[in-house]
Amino acid sequence: MKKLLIWGGILVLVIVSTASGFYFFGGNSEDDIVKVPVKNIVEVVSVSGKIVPKKKADLAFEISGKITWVNTSVGANVYVGQILAKIDDGEINSKIDKTKLDFDARVIDKEKAELVLNNLSKKAPDVVNESYTKAYYAVRHETEEFFTDDETLSPKLTFSIIDSQTKTDLETKRLVVSETLNNWLSIVNSGDLSDANYRLLIIRDYIDLLLKAVNESINLSQTITIDYKNKLNTSRSSVNSAITAINNLEDEIFTQEKVIAQQQASILSVLSSIDEIKSQSKKNYLYAPFSGIVTFQEAEVGEISSPGKKIIEIISEKDLEIDSYIPEFYIGRVKVGQSAEVVLDAFPDKKITAKVKFIEPSETIIEGVPNFKTILSLESYDFEIKSGMTASVSIFPVK
Numbered sequence: 001m002k003k004l005l006i007w008g009g010i011l012v013l014v015i016v017s018t019a020s021g022f023y024f025f026g027g028n029s030e031d032d033i034v035k036v037p038v039k040n041i042v043e044v045v046s047v048s049g050k051i052v053p054k055k056k057a058d059l060a061f062e063i064s065g066k067i068t069w070v071n072t073s074v075g076a077n078v079y080v081g082q083i084l085a086k087i088d089d090g091e092i093n094s095k096i097d098k099t100k101l102d103f104d105a106r107v108i109d110k111e112k113a114e115l116v117l118n119n120l121s122k123k124a125p126d127v128v129n130e131s132y133t134k135a136y137y138a139v140r141h142e143t144e145e146f147f148t149d150d151e152t153l154s155p156k157l158t159f160s161i162i163d164s165q166t167k168t169d170l171e172t173k174r175l176v177v178s179e180t181l182n183n184w185l186s187i188v189n190s191g192d193l194s195d196a197n198y199r200l201l202i203i204r205d206y207i208d209l210l211l212k213a214v215n216e217s218i219n220l221s222q223t224i225t226i227d228y229k230n231k232l233n234t235s236r237s238s239v240n241s242a243i244t245a246i247n248n249l250e251d252e253i254f255t256q257e258k259v260i261a262q263q264q265a266s267i268l269s270v271l272s273s274i275d276e277i278k279s280q281s282k283k284n285y286l287y288a289p290f291s292g293i294v295t296f297q298e299a300e301v302g303e304i305s306s307p308g309k310k311i312i313e314i315i316s317e318k319d320l321e322i323d324s325y326i327p328e329f330y331i332g333r334v335k336v337g338q339s340a341e342v343v344l345d346a347f348p349d350k351k352i353t354a355k356v357k358f359i360e361p362s363e364t365i366i367e368g369v370p371n372f373k374t375i376l377s378l379e380s381y382d383f384e385i386k387s388g389m390t391a392s393v394s395i396f397p398v399k
Helices: 020-024 091-143 164-185 192-215 222-284
Strands: 005-007 044-053 055-061 065-070 083-087 285-287 292-297 310-317 322-329 339-344 346-357 363-365 369-381 390-397
Touching: 020 363, 091 164, 091 192, 091 222, 164 192, 164 285, 164 346, 192 222
Parallel strands: none
Antiparallel strands: 044 322, 044 390, 055 310, 065 083, 083 285, 292 310, 322 369, 339 346, 339 390, 346 369, 363 369
8 A cells, every 4th residue: 555654844942941840849930831832734745656648548440350461569659640550451442442433434424414415505596596587587577567667666557456455565565576576686696595485485475466466357358367367377386486496405404404413413422432431441440549659569460350459559658647546534635736746766866846637536445445546747857757657746735
């Protein structure tokens, strides 16, 4: 059991006059008695201790496998992140290679799909131009004779109809259609399919309203009425074919964009799989969690590792502290932050300053006596010390 000595100094000055003899042998004067002044007791708790590393790591593989490589030995210095040993990673590497091939194939498929989309997008200007041509012909040629002043701000219908409101609406429509064509011309080469579709619908509505007007005419001959209807039906079919072409190309582009989005998602999924496999592959290696020195090593190439079985131990070589155990009788005199002095048995002529860093709240029974583990941090020393060295520790009271 660790010894613990409490020494104290009591300065007692006793001055006994020769007259005291007369007190014991009959003297009774109070002047013959000298009072002793008592000063505060200064207590130092002295304990034994042991140098221990601040950091210690027991290393073991998480998975079972054949050890194929060992890169350390007892006493070797290692640095943080250094690979110390590994088990056979052939299977995991095969998975990584296979997944990478899958990734490359998906990237190629996506590139092909993007090429298809690019070609579809290149068609857009031609389809829009063709749509504009059909719309222009329908308005400026096939329906030109239906109006006078058709390119002015006041176009007039050339025949009478029953509903005057339809006539007013139609003349307004003719003005809108003319502006639609004029504005469209300036952007027709942009290949804007959505815009083209919108303009074609305006023109088709205009043709539908003209058909209604012809059916409601009151002064057109039957021959002219039939001729007008034929022209309008032809124009409507032409505009409808343009709308269909626009819609078909939009659908193809949308479908191809969806395909590319799905392929991109699959690529990201494969990348995630690769990352997951790489993460799993780390279990095939043992890494040094911090810089230090190897104190235990029993990994052998060719052996089969057991999950969780320690095969390497590392401690911090220079980052050290003191462990001591203080009996419960004296622990009340020790507080975190108190200064201390450490003398190593290996270096009895050297002193190290220290400080109480931590006191465990629960006891440790040593030879039937409750003790409390106390950790002291070493503050300064200029010589080499090693883990495991024993020491005498003097803990000073708070001033």
